[in-house]
Amino acid sequence: MNTAVSTDGGTRNGNARQRRMVVNAGLVLLTLFCVVIPHFVSLAAQEILVLIAIFSLLALGLNVVVGFAGLLDLGYIAFYATGAYTWGILSGAGPIKPPFAGTDFWAEWGFWIILLVVLAVNMCIGTMLGSPTLRLRGDYLAIVTLGFGEIVRIVANNLDGVTGAALGISRIPHPRIPIIGYDFGLDPVPYYYLLLLLLVAGIIVITRLDHSRIGRAWIAIREDEVAAEAMGVPTLRMKLLAFAIGATTAGVAGVVFASKSNFVSPASFDVFASFLVLCAVVLGGMGSIPGSLAGAFVIVGVPSFLQLRFPELDEYRYWTFGIILVAMMIFRPQGLIPSKRREAELALEGDPDIPAEPAA
Amino acid sequence: MPDCLTSELPFRLAGGLSTGAVYAMIALGYTLVYGVLQLINFAHSEVFMLGALGAFLTVSRLVPDGGVTSEAQGILILLAAAVPAVLLGGLAAVALERVAYRPLRRRNAPRLAYLISAIGASLFLSNSVRIWRGPNFETLPRTIQSRIVLDLGNTFFSGILPESVQRVRIQNRDIIVFLVAMAAMIAVDQFINRSRTGRGIRAVAQDSETAGLMGVNINKVITVTFIIGGLLAGAAGLLFAWSFGVTRFQIGFLPGVKAFTAAVLGGIGNIRGALLGGLLLGVFENVAAGCFGVQWRDVVAFLILVLVLLFRPTGLMGDREAT
Amino acid sequence: MSLLVLVMLVLAACGDGGGDADGDNGGGTEALGCDPSTLEPAALEADAEASGNGYRLAQAKPNVTIGVFGDRTGENSNIIIPSHNAMELAIEQANEAGDLPVNLVFKPLDNRNGAADTAPAIAQQFIGDDSVVAVLGGGFSGETGATGQLFSEAGLLFFSASATRPDLTDQGWDTFYRGLANDNDQGAAIIEVFEHLDCDRIAIIDDKTQYGAGLGNVASAAAEDADMDVVLDESIEPTTDYTALVDSVIAADPEALFYSGYAAQFQLVARQLREKGYEGIIASGDGSKEEPIGEKIGEQEAENVLLTCPCPDINLSDDEDAQAFVEAYEEKFDERPGIYAAEGYDVANTTIEAIRECGADGAAGVTRECVVNNVGDSEYEGITKTMSFDDNGQVETGTVSLFIIKDAVVREVGPVDAL
Amino acid sequence: MAEALLSAGKVTKVFGGLTAVREVDLTISPGEIRGLIGPNGAGKTTFFNCITGVYKPDGGEVLLEGRRLNGLKPHKITRAGIARTFQQIRLFGEMTALENVEVGLDARHRAGAISAIFNLPAHRRDNKEGSAEGLRLLRFVGIDRYANEPARNLSYGDQRRLEIARALGTKPKLLLLDEPAAGMNPKEKEGLMELIRKIRDSEVTILLIEHDMKVVMGVCERVAVLDHGEKIAEGPPEQLQKDPRVIEAYLGRGAVEDAAGA
Numbered sequence A: 001m002n003t004a005v006s007t008d009g010g011t012r013n014g015n016a017r018q019r020r021m022v023v024n025a026g027l028v029l030l031t032l033f034c035v036v037i038p039h040f041v042s043l044a045a046q047e048i049l050v051l052i053a054i055f056s057l058l059a060l061g062l063n064v065v066v067g068f069a070g071l072l073d074l075g076y077i078a079f080y081a082t083g084a085y086t087w088g089i090l091s092g093a094g095p096i097k098p099p100f101a102g103t104d105f106w107a108e109w110g111f112w113i114i115l116l117v118v119l120a121v122n123m124c125i126g127t128m129l130g131s132p133t134l135r136l137r138g139d140y141l142a143i144v145t146l147g148f149g150e151i152v153r154i155v156a157n158n159l160d161g162v163t164g165a166a167l168g169i170s171r172i173p174h175p176r177i178p179i180i181g182y183d184f185g186l187d188p189v190p191y192y193y194l195l196l197l198l199l200v201a202g203i204i205v206i207t208r209l210d211h212s213r214i215g216r217a218w219i220a221i222r223e224d225e226v227a228a229e230a231m232g233v234p235t236l237r238m239k240l241l242a243f244a245i246g247a248t249t250a251g252v253a254g255v256v257f258a259s260k261s262n263f264v265s266p267a268s269f270d271v272f273a274s275f276l277v278l279c280a281v282v283l284g285g286m287g288s289i290p291g292s293l294a295g296a297f298v299i300v301g302v303p304s305f306l307q308l309r310f311p312e313l314d315e316y317r318y319w320t321f322g323i324i325l326v327a328m329m330i331f332r333p334q335g336l337i338p339s340k341r342r343e344a345e346l347a348l349e350g351d352p353d354i355p356a357e358p359a360a
Numbered sequence B: 001m002p003d004c005l006t007s008e009l010p011f012r013l014a015g016g017l018s019t020g021a022v023y024a025m026i027a028l029g030y031t032l033v034y035g036v037l038q039l040i041n042f043a044h045s046e047v048f049m050l051g052a053l054g055a056f057l058t059v060s061r062l063v064p065d066g067g068v069t070s071e072a073q074g075i076l077i078l079l080a081a082a083v084p085a086v087l088l089g090g091l092a093a094v095a096l097e098r099v100a101y102r103p104l105r106r107r108n109a110p111r112l113a114y115l116i117s118a119i120g121a122s123l124f125l126s127n128s129v130r131i132w133r134g135p136n137f138e139t140l141p142r143t144i145q146s147r148i149v150l151d152l153g154n155t156f157f158s159g160i161l162p163e164s165v166q167r168v169r170i171q172n173r174d175i176i177v178f179l180v181a182m183a184a185m186i187a188v189d190q191f192i193n194r195s196r197t198g199r200g201i202r203a204v205a206q207d208s209e210t211a212g213l214m215g216v217n218i219n220k221v222i223t224v225t226f227i228i229g230g231l232l233a234g235a236a237g238l239l240f241a242w243s244f245g246v247t248r249f250q251i252g253f254l255p256g257v258k259a260f261t262a263a264v265l266g267g268i269g270n271i272r273g274a275l276l277g278g279l280l281l282g283v284f285e286n287v288a289a290g291c292f293g294v295q296w297r298d299v300v301a302f303l304i305l306v307l308v309l310l311f312r313p314t315g316l317m318g319d320r321e322a323t
Numbered sequence C: 001m002s003l004l005v006l007v008m009l010v011l012a013a014c015g016d017g018g019g020d021a022d023g024d025n026g027g028g029t030e031a032l033g034c035d036p037s038t039l040e041p042a043a044l045e046a047d048a049e050a051s052g053n054g055y056r057l058a059q060a061k062p063n064v065t066i067g068v069f070g071d072r073t074g075e076n077s078n079i080i081i082p083s084h085n086a087m088e089l090a091i092e093q094a095n096e097a098g099d100l101p102v103n104l105v106f107k108p109l110d111n112r113n114g115a116a117d118t119a120p121a122i123a124q125q126f127i128g129d130d131s132v133v134a135v136l137g138g139g140f141s142g143e144t145g146a147t148g149q150l151f152s153e154a155g156l157l158f159f160s161a162s163a164t165r166p167d168l169t170d171q172g173w174d175t176f177y178r179g180l181a182n183d184n185d186q187g188a189a190i191i192e193v194f195e196h197l198d199c200d201r202i203a204i205i206d207d208k209t210q211y212g213a214g215l216g217n218v219a220s221a222a223a224e225d226a227d228m229d230v231v232l233d234e235s236i237e238p239t240t241d242y243t244a245l246v247d248s249v250i251a252a253d254p255e256a257l258f259y260s261g262y263a264a265q266f267q268l269v270a271r272q273l274r275e276k277g278y279e280g281i282i283a284s285g286d287g288s289k290e291e292p293i294g295e296k297i298g299e300q301e302a303e304n305v306l307l308t309c310p311c312p313d314i315n316l317s318d319d320e321d322a323q324a325f326v327e328a329y330e331e332k333f334d335e336r337p338g339i340y341a342a343e344g345y346d347v348a349n350t351t352i353e354a355i356r357e358c359g360a361d362g363a364a365g366v367t368r369e370c371v372v373n374n375v376g377d378s379e380y381e382g383i384t385k386t387m388s389f390d391d392n393g394q395v396e397t398g399t400v401s402l403f404i405i406k407d408a409v410v411r412e413v414g415p416v417d418a419l
Numbered sequence D: 001m002a003e004a005l006l007s008a009g010k011v012t013k014v015f016g017g018l019t020a021v022r023e024v025d026l027t028i029s030p031g032e033i034r035g036l037i038g039p040n041g042a043g044k045t046t047f048f049n050c051i052t053g054v055y056k057p058d059g060g061e062v063l064l065e066g067r068r069l070n071g072l073k074p075h076k077i078t079r080a081g082i083a084r085t086f087q088q089i090r091l092f093g094e095m096t097a098l099e100n101v102e103v104g105l106d107a108r109h110r111a112g113a114i115s116a117i118f119n120l121p122a123h124r125r126d127n128k129e130g131s132a133e134g135l136r137l138l139r140f141v142g143i144d145r146y147a148n149e150p151a152r153n154l155s156y157g158d159q160r161r162l163e164i165a166r167a168l169g170t171k172p173k174l175l176l177l178d179e180p181a182a183g184m185n186p187k188e189k190e191g192l193m194e195l196i197r198k199i200r201d202s203e204v205t206i207l208l209i210e211h212d213m214k215v216v217m218g219v220c221e222r223v224a225v226l227d228h229g230e231k232i233a234e235g236p237p238e239q240l241q242k243d244p245r246v247i248e249a250y251l252g253r254g255a256v257e258d259a260a261g262a
Helices: A010-040 A043-068 A077-090 A104-133 A138-158 A188-210 A213-223 A225-230 A235-261 A271-284 A289-309 A311-331 A340-348 B009-037 B044-062 B071-106 B111-133 B172-194 B196-206 B208-213 B218-244 B253-266 B271-292 B294-311 C002-032 C036-051 C081-097 C119-128 C141-154 C166-170 C183-196 C210-225 C243-252 C263-275 C293-297 C320-333 C341-361 C368-376 D044-052 D074-080 D097-106 D113-117 D121-141 D156-169 D186-201 D213-219 D237-241 D244-251 D253-261
Strands: B148-151 B169-171 C063-070 C103-110 C132-136 C157-160 C176-178 C201-206 C229-235 C256-260 C281-284 C306-309 C401-406 C409-415 D006-015 D018-028 D033-037 D059-064 D082-084 D174-178 D205-209 D222-227 D230-235
Touching (some): A010 A188, A043 A188, A043 A235, A043 A289, A077 A138, A077 A235, A188 A289, A188 D113, A213 A235, A213 D113, A225 A235, A271 A289, A311 B071, A311 B111, B009 B218, B009 B271, B044 B071, B169 B172, B172 B196, B172 B218, B196 B218, B218 C263, B294 C243, C063 C119, C081 C103, C081 C320, C081 C341, C119 C132, C141 C166, C141 C176, C141 C210, C157 C368, C183 C210, C201 C210, C263 C281, C293 C401, C341 C368, D006 D044, D018 D033, D033 D186, D044 D082, D044 D174, D044 D205, D074 D082, D097 D121, D156 D174, D156 D186
Parallel strands (some): C063 C132, C157 C176, C201 C256, D018 D230, D033 D205, D082 D174
Antiparallel strands (some): D006 D018
């Protein structure tokens, strides 16, 4: 949008165009790579790809909350849980047997319907949790969301008649493609492609929001909430929107997770899972969409691949993440792949270290 | 009326006070640092954990192979263990401030950066201990036998007490933890209100910019604040490890979150409030566990936190707006 | 971003390479069933590779891998490691005996804390490695529940020596077997013990793990059937300070309390209960039977604490083979066999026996399919019991034993049915 | 006199036991440049905050063109037609200068999330109009060459100008400027005064808090004086310079006696 305004000489403009072409070519290559990669790796690596994809969705959503709007949500994983449980419960695998759950129709369409329903469900839950808490200032918000995250987990752990409590819900059905009747089963590859589609959709939605007045409002809130309010930004509503978008993204990831592992239990949703996603967002670059994806890859992918070769390194996983968080805040708060605005700033300062654009 | 509010109430109060005293001691550190920096030191819970670890390491070295021979020997060992526990706490707190916070302060980083840095530091510290000491609880050798010192159902005048009160049993550790928490609160309160450094802390807490202009060395004040918070957390860690006879890399997390809740409940930035908040939270939790079941204990604590922040953000004794 | 792509490529290639390298010689192994003539080169290759691992090899024997799947580093891993040790021992002994047509490779993979969400990727590592003909595990019930279907679809034996959640054998998995009694037996057994001791007012506390909650539910149901008065039936969230729980127990004042969960928390609960003057019976299940639980609770507080376990104490057995096992285990690992060690040993030996039968006509017969089938038909006489299974894969002769802590040492009382 | 644009009546704000603003009346006519002066701590910024909704007044009322603003959220007040700058610059540092102004302009935009997600015409129109109008405003305050520069990289004086442009983006009827000349050199101050007049000429009324008397004298037709939260005088600047109450407020009682004696 603001690229329409040229304030610099023609050379720089030409360079920008050239760079954009390189970036686009890189993106096409990367996408292509992501599409074909599962066919060249082992089964275990395919499972890891699915894990990375799920995490990328989570990071994408949390990036809206933390990166754009600057709201530290430490209970983010709760929305992942509500997504997973929505499908777990309504699929009929849990203690509650909804009347429609046994039908052929539900076996074919249920998953896809829930994938949409969870958007509404999580939007509601996000708004419900958000509207009282988002009035709070930053650090209070962090601890209150942490509390809410734990409450969701403990409630799931104790509502025997709804969530199956600690035993969780097992035998959650796999998705089926209606009409042609293709069953995803346990094979990781179809889940990977489904997640890839969801990721692309998420990226498009969030990029467009970022480039609208809503995105500007989020950044304004992150930068200076009082000033944003004074400039006519309805801060509470915008924060709620960010919260809700984060919640829905996590919810979608949760639905896929539940159907992939055909099992959910509260143990998957503790506070450290929230920290993990946060770490991905911070490492990649707060407010940067490619950054969150790269962060998810580094935080989940790298350790998992390493674990295939060096299982003993797992001991150091969270320890390393701790160092990463502190070091990033001190030395590189903009992350591995800084958001566009930051990048522009660095470029203007003549910083040669413009990171991670595909030069190849 | 349910039992938890009638016949069980007296002994649930007693139990809650003993739990709450530990919260109170940790909460003092949160409140102090918050007062000065307006920063929640998320890693404070790990300072507490390190205090417990320091106590464990000393006690397990000092207790002879056959166990302690007398109560006096046990007391001496505990007192000796207090030194490394408290020092480790203070040291860890200062290190935290230097490594995780000061560089951020220097470049005037946004609040979010502090929080993330704090979470990182917390993960680092607890997992360092995990890598070093392993994932399991480590058991402290016995020093002072924990025992019931006051059983209201079994004293000379028991007959005249109502039946519900007769069920109160007080252990020696309850009394010790409670007394130490009180003493710590009074000492800190006096220090802040009477000493020169304390005045500096108050000045920075009220308006750091003006305090800086008036010649207060802000960095020094902040360091001192962290040291005091760390000493208290270290002492709390010692008491905790001794009370429950164990330590582990993760013991800090839950008491840390609870203590923060206590600090908010009492009024963040308020020293007496931290004590009040800690004790109240302990009591609420314990009574609620009786009313709704033990598994809902933490939920009640978190709900209290949310409700306080929503309806009385200044806490019970605070004057500072939390929102 | 190019950097990222590069890293991803390299790593993916590593992951892939791992799969492929194993896949190559494994592919040979699988092809064996169809065409024995293809055996030679693959087997030689495998030999060369495996000799680097320090295993003593008979010449020109092909390698087959026995996967071992469970928590080796988590906070309750003490319950799993002894069985893994025993499995390693059994495999080593089998290789030394030299009468197998193949050389066995012990391949353990760690699933930290037995987490259900990390388990599938680890399971796929076994499934994708064609040299693996059997997987012993899972250690805990949660990870087992999350991966049983995967192993079943891959036709790969999944044989647990420690996962006791009852419904694991009801999932319709074709390749899942369990070499010990499950929690249905154990939950009923603890109530039997309470009945035997004339306890009427009881409390059941579970720790909200897959295992603890499952066992707790069984015990609650059994208590109801036995017309007992369950005065407290609650759960904990793991913590250190159990004041609230202790107060609730003292308020309810049960004659006996059953804690359904793992040792890490049980030690705290038991000690804090005693310290505050609770005088009733304290009991727990196999999850708490982790040495040295008596010392952890505290000598004084642990006195007369009861434990049940579908694992008779092998150290007390007068069976000759059992004594030989205890000796060999002590020699190799410098400690007495802990919980589930004997079960792990039997599970491993049942599998080895199945492999031996498959290989009767040469190494070519050692396929995943053959191993699963032979385990299913097993009549192997183990050191704990005869390993034969019902249609669901549950071992038929599992018994639950009762233990009591005296002077901080866990002592066996005897099988619960014999009380 | 035309009908009042802003009329504040008996505005009062109490913090704890301290009355920061006590029953202040202020009426501003359209097209005016009104000054608001007073010593440090006199309650000027608090009064600003009461008008803009940052604080809820404890008494009195604020009317904009007869519409009551009390109790409205700040963003609603902004949308009703009052914009402001801050005593200490509060730009969105990471955003470019143009984006800063666009945030202000967005107060007038209506396209919502759905429109943005599906890239509907309403959204495209808003964005297009936003950058064109934003650039025009930057040119208006004279910093259009830095449109793509992150706000934090701008010089101090330019940041002040950017804050004004951002506030103008909300299309205010009344613009509140909180010490805009603070920290400027004399030349920058000249430019600022020119800019303030230019803004007035574009039919935006201005209320100006300023310490620098030269600036106040230079642009304001009328000035109100606050001291200890109360309005102690109001009138043309030349008249106020001689008002003993004003001199006392600024310089203490001795100064008044000196002035009287001289």
